[in-house]
Amino acid sequence: MLPYSSAILFAIYAQFNQALWPAQLGFYALALALLVVVVRKPDSVAVARTMNAFLALTWAWAGIGFHWVHFAPYNFAAPYYAAMFLGQAALFAIAAVRGRPHYRMTRDPSGMLGVALLGYALFGYPLVDLALGQTWQSLRYFPMAPGATLLFTLGALLLGSGRFAYLLFVMPVLWGLIAGVLAWWLGLAQDAVLPVASVTCLALFAWRQRRRR
Numbered sequence: 001m002l003p004y005s006s007a008i009l010f011a012i013y014a015q016f017n018q019a020l021w022p023a024q025l026g027f028y029a030l031a032l033a034l035l036v037v038v039v040r041k042p043d044s045v046a047v048a049r050t051m052n053a054f055l056a057l058t059w060a061w062a063g064i065g066f067h068w069v070h071f072a073p074y075n076f077a078a079p080y081y082a083a084m085f086l087g088q089a090a091l092f093a094i095a096a097v098r099g100r101p102h103y104r105m106t107r108d109p110s111g112m113l114g115v116a117l118l119g120y121a122l123f124g125y126p127l128v129d130l131a132l133g134q135t136w137q138s139l140r141y142f143p144m145a146p147g148a149t150l151l152f153t154l155g156a157l158l159l160g161s162g163r164f165a166y167l168l169f170v171m172p173v174l175w176g177l178i179a180g181v182l183a184w185w186l187g188l189a190q191d192a193v194l195p196v197a198s199v200t201c202l203a204l205f206a207w208r209q210r211r212r213r
Contacts, residue, residue: 014138042104056092058143088171101160114158121151154201
């Protein structure tokens with residue numbers, strides 16, 4: 001059993017959102033601007049560096065701001081989750097320095113799923129919570145919530161290319177599986193998308209890489 005309930009979890013999100021408002025607006029603006037630039041300048045090294053740096057920031061934000069600061073008083077495992085997220089942030093920081101992977105919007109299955117996940121992370125994920133009875137204050141916005149951060153990252157990685165992207169999948173897939181177990185314990189059926197999306201995205205990315213070879 002977990003030391004907290006779904007009601008307590010959403011109360012934590014409400015507290016986190018209210019404490020840092022309007023940071024959410026800034027992150028959404030940056031995310032949308034980056035996606036526009038990816039469309040206009042595919043495979044750009046500068047865009048790759050910027051996107052990877054942005055993803056590093058979002059994982060560090062969720063790791064420190066949510067797991068370490070707001071969630072740790074309620075869950076003994078939160079510091080370990082924070083370490084996972086900071087590890088992923090470090091990997092994206094390395095990717096930013098390397099300028100890889102590059103990002104490109106494509107019309108193949110991986111590209112279409114990537115775009116769908118990006119949109120779902122930004123808008124669909126919190127709106128599902130709203131439809132299920134949560135208030136605007138307690139919604140799980142990107143990147144305030146680890147789940148939304150995960151979905152956005154998976155969508156972005158499906159637009160990426162190169163062997164280094166495989167390494168960037170490891171922690172998100174692991175977190176997706178952990179989040180799936182936590183969702184089952186808490187009765188959050190809407191979070192079943194997290195482990196499914198993680199495994200599906202990795203498999204689809206691997207299929208695309210083999211096909212390109």
